[in-house]
Amino acid sequence: MSSHLPDHAVLLDPxxxxxDDEAVADAxxxxxxxxxxxxSLVAVIASSSGLNVAQQALAADIGASQSQLLWIINGYTLxxxxxLMPIGAIGDRWGRKPVxxxxxxxxxxxxxxSAFATSPEPLIALRIVAGLAAAMIMPVTLSVIxxxxxxxxxxxxxxxxxxxxxxxxxxxxxxxxxxIDNVTWPWVFSVPVTLAAVSLIATLFVxxxxxxxxxxxxxxAGAVLSALAVGGLVLAIQEGPExxxxxxITITGFLIGIAAAxxxxxxxxxxxxxxxxxxxxxxxxxxxxxVNLFVVFALxxxxxxxxxxxxxxxxxxxxxxxxxxxxxxxxxxxPLSTVAPTIAHKVGYRRTVVTGMLTLAAGLxxxxxxxDVDRGYLSVLPGLLLIGAxxxxxxxxxxxxxxxxxxxxxxxxxxALNDTVREIGAAMGLALxxxxxxxxxxxxxxxxxxxxxxxxxxxxxEGIGGALSSAAQLGPEGQPxxxxxxxxxxxxxxxxxxxxxxxxxxxxxxxxxxxxxARQATSA
Numbered sequence: 001m002s003s004h005l006p007d008h009a010v011l012l013d014p015x016x017x018x019x020d021d022e023a024v025a026d027a028x029x030x031x032x033x034x035x036x037x038x039x040s041l042v043a044v045i046a047s048s049s050g051l052n053v054a055q056q057a058l059a060a061d062i063g064a065s066q067s068q069l070l071w072i073i074n075g076y077t078l079x080x081x082x083x084l085m086p087i088g089a090i091g092d093r094w095g096r097k098p099v100x101x102x103x104x105x106x107x108x109x110x111x112x113x114s115a116f117a118t119s120p121e122p123l124i125a126l127r128i129v130a131g132l133a134a135a136m137i138m139p140v141t142l143s144v145i146x147x148x149x150x151x152x153x154x155x156x157x158x159x160x161x162x163x164x165x166x167x168x169x170x171x172x173x174x175x176x177x178x179x180i181d182n183v184t185w186p187w188v189f190s191v192p193v194t195l196a197a198v199s200l201i202a203t204l205f206v207x208x209x210x211x212x213x214x215x216x217x218x219x220x221a222g223a224v225l226s227a228l229a230v231g232g233l234v235l236a237i238q239e240g241p242e243x244x245x246x247x248x249i250t251i252t253g254f255l256i257g258i259a260a261a262x263x264x265x266x267x268x269x270x271x272x273x274x275x276x277x278x279x280x281x282x283x284x285x286x287x288x289x290x291v292n293l294f295v296v297f298a299l300x301x302x303x304x305x306x307x308x309x310x311x312x313x314x315x316x317x318x319x320x321x322x323x324x325x326x327x328x329x330x331x332x333x334x335p336l337s338t339v340a341p342t343i344a345h346k347v348g349y350r351r352t353v354v355t356g357m358l359t360l361a362a363g364l365x366x367x368x369x370x371x372d373v374d375r376g377y378l379s380v381l382p383g384l385l386l387i388g389a390x391x392x393x394x395x396x397x398x399x400x401x402x403x404x405x406x407x408x409x410x411x412x413x414x415x416a417l418n419d420t421v422r423e424i425g426a427a428m429g430l431a432l433x434x435x436x437x438x439x440x441x442x443x444x445x446x447x448x449x450x451x452x453x454x455x456x457x458x459x460x461x462e463g464i465g466g467a468l469s470s471a472a473q474l475g476p477e478g479q480p481x482x483x484x485x486x487x488x489x490x491x492x493x494x495x496x497x498x499x500x501x502x503x504x505x506x507x508x509x510x511x512x513x514x515x516x517x518a519r520q521a522t523s524a
Contacts, residue, residue, distance in 0.1 A: 029148075029206055029208075030148055030149055030153070030157075032202065032206040033144060033145065033148050033206055033207055033208075034145060034149075034157055034160060034161070035202070036199055036202040036203055036206055036207060037141040037142070037144055037145055037161065037207075038141075038160065038161060038164045039195055039198055039199045039202070040100070040104065040137050040141050040195070040196070040199040040203070041137075041138065041141045041161065041164050041165055041168060042164060042168045042171060042172070042195055043107065043137070043191075043192045043195035043196045043199060044080075044107070044134040044137050044138050044168075044192075045165065045168030045169055045171075045172055046168060046169075046171060046172030046175060046176070046191050046192055046195065047076065047107075047111060047130060047134065047172070047189075047191075047192040048076060048077060048080070048134075048169070048172065049168075049169040049170075049172035049173050049176070049304075050172040050173065050175065050176035050188050050191060050192070051072060051073050051176070051188060052073065052173065052176075052308075053173060053176045053177045053180050053188075053319045053323070054176060054180055054185040054188050055069050055073075057180060057184070057185040058072065058120075058123075058185055061184075061185060062117065062118060062119055062120055062123065063119070063120065064120040064123075065120070067242075068120040068121075068124065069120075070238070070242060071120075071124045071127075072120065072123055072124055072127055073127075074238045075124050075127045075128045075131065076127040076128065076130055076131040076134070077131065077234065077238070077423065077426075077427065078128075078131065078231060078234050078235055078238065079127075079128045079129075079130075079131025079132050079134075079135065080131040080132075080134045080135050080138070080423060081230050081231065081234045081420060081423035081424060081427070082135075082227045082228075082230045082231030082234065083131075083132055083135035083227055084135050084138065084139055084230070084416040084419045084420045084423070085223070085226040085227070085230070085275060085276065085416045085417065085420060086223035086224075086226060086227055086275070087099065087135045087136050087139065087416070088139035088140070088143070088414075088415055088416025088417075088419075089218070089219070089223065089275050089416070090218075091136075091139065091140045091143060092143070093218060095209060095210075096140045096143055096144055096147070096207075096209075096210050097144075097203065097207050097208070097209050097210070099136050099140055100136065100137060100140040100141070100144065100203055100207065101200065101203055101204065102136060103133045103134070103135075103136025103137040103140070104133075104137060104196045104199055104200040104203065105200065106129070106132070106133035106136065107130055107133035107134060107136075107137060107192065107196050108192075108193050108196040108197055108200070110126050110127075110129040110130040110133055111126075111130055111189045111192045111193045111196070112189065112193050113126050114126045114127065114130070114186075114189050115186035115187070115188075115189040115190070115193075116186070130192075138415075138419050139415035139416035139418075139419050140415070141161065141415075142158070142161055142399075142403065142414075142415035142418060142419070143210075143414070143415040144207055144210070145157050145158060145161055146158065146403050146414070146415070147210045148207075148208060148210070154400075155341035155342070155344075155345070155396075155400050156338060156339075156341055156342060158341065158396060158399055158400050158403060159337050159338045159339065159340055159341045159342075159396035159397075159399075159400070160337070160338045161396075161399070162337045162395045162396035162399045163333060163334040163335070163336070163337030163338055163392065163395070163396065164334070165395075165399075165422070166296075166300065166330075166333050166334075166337060166391055166392070166395050167330035167333055167334050169300075169301070169304060170304075170323070170326045170327065170329065170330045171330070172191070173304070173308070173323040173326065174320070174323040174324060174326075174327065175191045176188045176191065176319075176323075177318075177319035177320040177322065177323040177324075178320050178323075179191070180319055180320075181318055181319060181320045219268075219271055219273065219274055219275040221267050222264060222267055222268055222271065222274055222275035222276070223275055225260045225261075225263050225264035225267060226260075226264055226275060226276070228256055228257070228260035229257050229258075229260035229261040229263075229264050230257070230420055230423075230424065231256075231257070232252075232253045232254065232255070232256035232257025232258075232260060233253065233254070233257035233258075233261070233424065234253075234257075234423065234424060234427050235249070235253035235257075236249075236250050236251075236252075236253030236254040236257060237253075237424075237427045237428055237430075237431045238427055238430075238431070239253060240431055240435075241430075241431050241434055241435050241438070264278075265278050276417065280405055283405050284514060285349075285401040285402075285404060285405055286401065286402055286405035287514070288353070288398075288401060288510070288511050288514060289397075289398040289399065289400070289401030289402040289405075290398075290402060290417070290421045291507055291510055291511075292353055292357060292394055292398040292507050292511060293395065293398040293399065293402070293418065293421045293422060293425065294421050294422075294424065294425035294428075295357070295425065295503055295504060295506075295507040296357075296360070296391055296394055296395050296398070296425070297421075297422045297423075297425035297426045297429065298425040298426065298428050298429025298432070298433075298503070299360065299364065299429055299433070299500045299503060299504060300387075300391060300426075300429070301425075301426040301429050301430050302429035302430055302432070302433035302434060302496075302500060303364075303387065303500070304326070305430055305433070305434055305437075306433070306437060306493055306496060306497070307322075307325070307326060307380065307384075308322050308323075308326075309464060309465075309489065310371065310380070310489070310490070310493065311325050311377070313464045313465060313468055313485075313486070313489065314373055314464070314486045314489055314490060315373075315376055315377065325377060325380075325384075326384070328381060328384050328385055328388065329384045329385070329387055329388035329391075330388065331388065332385050332387075332388025332389045332392060333388040333389075333391050333392040333395075334392070335392070336388075336389055336392025336393055337391075337392045337395055337396040338396070340352060340356070340392060340393050340394075340395070340396045340397050341396055341397055341400055343393070344397045344400075349397055349401065350511060350512065352393055352394075352397050353393070353394050353397050353398060353508075353511050354508045354511050354512050355393055356389075356390045356391070356392070356393030356394030356395070356397075357390065357394050357504050357505070357507045357508035357511065358390070358504070358505065358508050359386055359387075359389050359390030359393060360386075360387055360390030360391060360394065360501075360504045361390070361501040361502075361504035361505045361508065362386050362390070362501075363382075363383045363384070363385070363386030363387035363388075363389075363390055364383065364387065364497050364498070364500045364501035364504060365383075365497070365498065365501045366382055366383035366386060367380055367383035367384075367387075367493070367497050368493065368494045368495075368497035368498045368501065369494075370382065370383065371383075371490055371493055371494075371497075372490065373486050373487065373490055390504070399418055402414060402417060402418045402421070403415065403418060429500075432499075433496050433499065433500055434496075436495060436496040436499055437492050437493065437496040438463060438492075440491070440492035440495050440496065441463060441464065441488050441489055441492040442461045443492075444487075444488035444489075444491050444492055445460060445461060445467060445484060445485060445488040446461065448460070448480075448481065448484040448485075448488075449461050449467075452470075452481075456470050460481070460485070464485050464486070464488075464489045467481060467482075467484075467485035467488075468482060468485060471485065
């Protein structure tokens with residue numbers, strides 16, 4: 001494959017002749033495959049985002065500390081991110097359908113068992129097991145699509161998958177919030193269990209067998225090093241904002257991650273059949289797609305953090321109403337993700353992605369300038385709509401660029417790389433933008449906090465949640481603190497959102513500069 005992707009089309013190579021004959025399905029079966037894979041994907045992503053709204057209930061019911069709550073949520077993400085690349089390669093080698101079926105069974109079992117946890121420790125362990133199972137599901141969902149659809153339909157199918165991947169977090173928040181508002185926290189796990197069960201049944205009947213047919217040794221060293229590299233970096237990024245960037249666990253995570261990443265590159269350069277040929281990053285499509293996808297997910301997940309707190313803590317919304325407030329973003333994102341590859345084919349990959357990233361930047365800027373306590377939800381709605389449009393335009397062409405850079409027999413690795421970029425981006429965005437927001441909030445609230453006793457002041461400076469709980473304990477005298485905390489949070493949103501907008505502009509500039517030269521479209 002050329003080191004350049006065509007400007008007017010980003011398409012996968014035709015189906016590899018070494019793939020099983022049954023891998024290319026008929027039209028009806030392809031539709032069912034796409035639906036099944038999207039259901040599986042939503043199960044994985046909903047399980048990641050859903051517990052965020054159940055933190056208070058978990059703390060009260062099973063006595064989880066703040067550190068344990070973070071591990072209940074982050075343990076899943078850590079296992080998922082670290083194991084995506086190795087398990088994606090296993091699916092290519094030993095069969096995508098068996099890995100997917102095994103993952104769905106394990107995923108459903110781990111989530112079902114989680115509903116009966118009575119203390120934090122077993123719940124953390126079960127969440128890590130669920131993350132392992134999710135790593136068996138997530139990359140396979142995309143590789144099954146890329147090996148089941150003919151080239152002329154593949155980009156649109158990938159666009160649908162990407163739209164579901166982007167909106168899945170919002171869907172998970174919405175479903176979990178509805179459950180938390182009406183029943184107890186164990187029922188949150190009913191969503192991923194039900195979705196996994198439905199997908200398992202459908203997978204057994206509609207998903208074809210496909211695997212790599214090249215008889216070579218499995219790259220064990222590359223698999224181990226990739227897991228250590230991604231796991232170490234994600235661990236450090238997750239722990240840094242909470243325990244401090246100089247804490248032992250944070251520094252250890254960075255050291256292991258960086259050392260393993262260097263080792264991975266050196267090992268892969270000397271492998272005849274590497275897990276991931278790092279030379280592929282010379283391909284502009286792969287590199288540009290990865291950069292844009294990283295930035296999109298970094299900003300999107302940071303935005304979830306910012307807006308959920310704005311809607312709940314500042315505007316006083318319930319969890320369900322706050323999750324509902326994010327739905328306009330998903331409504332814009334999903335249809336545009338489906339048609340974005342078609343748009344890219346007509347007007348150019350580079351133009352489409354640059355337009356998407358600039359639209360995303362415009363939406364973030366609009367949020368920074370217009371978000372206001374008094375004007376409420378209407379002050380953030382225009383920005384949300386623009387952000388949804390921008391993500392929809394940029395995300396699926398970037399995903400297509402990544403998957404199109406590897407051959408059919410390596411689609412599990414391509415899909416895993418795509419998902420790894422997303423997971424690391426999400427973790428980095430939460431850490432970076434979240435740290436900026438928290439730092440600015442502390443700066444804005446310090447003068448007010450220092451008028452209270454030291455123990456109360458310390459809790460106020462922790463964040464808007466601590467400030468509002470302190471105000472509640474003060475009774476009527478706490479109302480000035482409520483007002484100050486809400487204003488401090490909204491003022492803290494501005495620099496965080498503007499930095500996010502700057503990152504989107506930088507990604508657009510990178511794509512425009514390094515991106516794809518106008519060339520004749522390739523046909524599959």
